[in-house]
Amino acid sequence: MASVVIAVSTKMLSHNRMRFVMTVTGIAIAFFLAAAQIGLLVGWVNTNSAIINNAGVDIWVMAKETRTIDYGTAIPRQRIQQVRSVEGVSWAEGMLVGWINWQHPEGKNITVEVIGLDTSNAGGPWKLIEGNLESMHLPKTVIVDELSKNALGVSQIGDSAEMQGKRATIGGFSQEVRTFTAAPFIFTSIKNALEYVPYYRDDEISYVLARIKPNTDILAVRDRVADEVSNVEVLTTAEFAVRSVKYWMLETGVGITVIITAVLGLLVGAVIMSQTLFAITQDHIGNYATLLALGFHQKTLRQIVLAQSITLGGLGIIVGLILFFLACNASARSPIPLETTTTVTTGLVAFSLLCCIASSWFSIRAIFKLDPVSVFHG
Amino acid sequence: MKSILTCQGITKNYGAGDIIEKVLKPVDLEFFEGQASVLIGPSGSGKTTLLSILGCLLAPSEGQLLIAEQGVNFSDKSSLTEVRRQKLGFIFQHAQLLPFLTIEENLAIVGRNAGLDETDIKQRLDNLLQRLELRAMRYKHPNQLSGGQRQRVAIARALLHRPSIVLADEPTAALDWQTGKTVVELLLEQARLEKAVLVVVTHDTRMLPLFDRILSIADGLLSEQQQTATTDNTFYTQS
Incomplete structure (x- = not known):
């Protein structure tokens, strides 16, 4: 059944190439927006703890x-x-x-x-x-x-x-x-x-x-x-770095602003994805009804929608990630660098993919409501 | 002849309480292997309702539907899907081919869904495309085909997984008379070759002589017409 899901989902998506390209571009930009905010945050965190972390000492004693x-x-x-x-x-x-x-x-x-x-x-x-x-x-x-x-x-x-x-x-x-x-x-x-x-x-x-x-x-x-x-107060290097980061990121409000912008970026991506996927599903609702009437299980149709969200989201994330790495490279020697770590990138990709999958919920709901008998009414 | 499809006291009502509309009055019918029936009647008479029940797409209010002497459980959606997947073939008014797939892909996914292996699918596909003179259309998309060609593809799709029952809802409605006649003749020929029960809903009375049985429905009441007779006989229905 996997071959049916893959064939139907990909062909349905690529049937309207312009919309397909626009959707992937939209998701890529939304992902880049979120990644850039997170990258900015990581860059700031690294910046305001850089002297502490690069000092090569174990303990800091201070007032x-x-x-x-x-x-x-x-x-x-x-x-x-x-x-x-x-x-x-x-x-x-x-x-x-x-x-x-x-x-x-x-x-x-x-x-x-x-x-x-x-x-x-x-x-x-x-x-x-x-x-x-x-x-x-x-x-x-x-x-x-x-x-x-x-x-x-x-x-x-x-x-x-x-x-x-x-x-x-x-x-x-x-x-x-x-x-x-x-x-x-x-x-x-x-x-x-x-x-x-x-x-x-x-x-x-x-x-x-x-x-x-x-x-x-x-x-x-x-x-x-x-x-x-x-x-005096005595802290390990790790503790002092965390305290410094916490001060600038949380107590001054700078970090919260960046985090909110990053989450908004991801939400914009999820909304673009959700809307497009729902529009594609609605465009093909008659075809889904036909498939149901022909004996395709609801589960197969849901898998088709999910495969589409993963394809759109996956491609958008890959393009967004390429843009993000290019931006990281370009900003490496600037006063405000975009930086990331393997854990942050993995988490961001996983969260974005989850947003994409969650955004298919409205489409899956439309499939759930679909009555195959509607195929006889045109 | 082997009985394939049986209706036992099937009715369909819409609404509830005091406002009940009886769309289908008790229907008792039996369809046999290789038998081609046509269902006629005015708009709103209950043709599509009956076809939907025969196609396991709509649950009857009362009565039982048997396929190969096995009762259909309308309360279990999954088993209804299984019945449609294995035993039923559909031809719709506008063919309803998937526009984003080629003709070959439109047919192949039905075979894969029915669990046929790839070799079998390829053989069936080649065979049906040849029989229906569609080989040249194999890699085209539905929008590159004429209405008649699309209905021929729909016939191939309905038969590909060797269903024992084929249901067609006004397959010639969107075609001119000559093309429609050719499509119906092909449908009859192929269904008989596959020994499938064929039930076709149509408004076009000129097609009637082509079928083995003529079923007429008016105000939800089903009757069977003799091919040679001019009067109706209510063999299978009860008021």
């Missing part, structure tokens, strides 16, 4: 109630030594985050996020395309991302500008270090950063970054640090 890496507040520098002395910790260094003004060579002021790094540069840029990471430790030297060149008004190593009224010289350019807040990241040493950021004292930092000894239970070390170091 209590720190909601995201961008809003770190001052803790005493001596916390670094205190963390180092906790059993299970193999290494610890500091990191400073502050917000100040950068004066563009054209005169305008823009807000930047300064990241001050310790000796081993943990938490710094993970991909450098020009210059040397160590140049950050030279006086008044900073590293910025290539995506920020225009915003900061710099174009090459050696260019300089004023940051909080003090000179800052470009020592290198990083790549793919995007900012979620629209304020470009300025990487430099803690020592330099303390000169630029006025509201930090010389013995203050924002974070202590720690690595644990091999074969040590990370949660046990986290809890020990929290017990032994006073007035």
Whole structure:
């Protein structure tokens, strides 16, 4: 019976080629719309947890109630030594985050996020395309991302500008270090950063970054640090990344907007699909009645409608997916990249296909109501 | 002769309570192997209702329908579909071929639905297309055929799975007289060759001499006419 279902469903669909192409295109666009929103969400999630995830450390120590890496507040520098002395910790260094003004060579002021790094540069840029990471430790030297060149008004190593009224010289350019807040990241040493950021004292930092000894239970070390170091909050890298993402995505409302748009995209696709499938079923209702009269089971007719929804949905999703991957590729080096993961893509495809199948419900209902005797009435 | 199709006291009423319309008054009929019957009557007389009941598409209000001496269970939709799938062939007024399939595909899906194997389907298809002079049309779509050719395809489709009963609802209504006559002659010839019971509904009284039996229906009351007689005899009906 599968051969009958496939033959009838595909020929019925392709009989009106223009409508077939338009439907697949409509579903592809709707899928792309939804995928692009999800891709934007994934891109944002990756962006606002990128520094945390690329720091290569296990534990983050911070002031209590720190909601995201961008809003770190001052803790005493001596916390670094205190963390180092906790059993299970193999290494610890500091990191400073502050917000100040950068004066563009054209005169305008823009807000930047300064990241001050310790000796081993943990938490710094993970991909450098020009210059040397160590140049950050030279006086008044900073590293910025290539995506920020225009915003900061710099174009090459050696260019300089004023940051909080003090000179800052470009020592290198990083790549793919995007900012979620629209304020470009300025990487430099803690020592330099303390000169630029006025509201930090010389013995203050924002974070202590720690690595644990091999074969040590990370949660046990986290809890020990929290017990032994006073007035701080201690999170694993994964926990801090989730907290940062949650803050930007949920507490600010940005993420909800993107999620709603993605769901709307999928719903639009489902409605296009449902309408078209219903129109096709209605166009062929006489043919379905004929098939029923000729002894085709209701089940076979339902399978025909389902096969059509899977064919239309499947083709639309494939085309939409190709468009989405092309868009991901094209936006890879832009400030707002579309990104995805295997799990996200699989989930999106499965959900979209389910929407397509669900959208055949109205058509299947029409088949259920069909009386084969109607074939004798024209 | 072997009895294939039997109606025992079949009636059909529409409506409920005080407003009941008796569309079909008790019908007792028996159809035999290879027998060709024509059903005539004015519009609204109950022809299509009777044909729908014989085709297991409509449940009678009372009475029983037997196919090959087996009672048909009208309350079980699945078993009705099975009966239609295996034992019945239909020819409709406008052929009702699937417009998106070729002639060959229109026929093949009926064979596949009836469970015939591909070799058997191919043989039956070749044989019927040759007998009905449709070989050249094999790969064409219904809209590329004339009305007469489409009805010939409908005949092939009705016979492909070797049904024991073939029912035709005004198969010549959309055709000119000469084409209609040719179609009916072909239908009779092929049904007799297959030894199928043939029941044809028509308005065209010029076709009557071609059939073995003439059944007439008026106001739901069925009667059988003698081929040579001019008066009606109500052999199988009761008021």
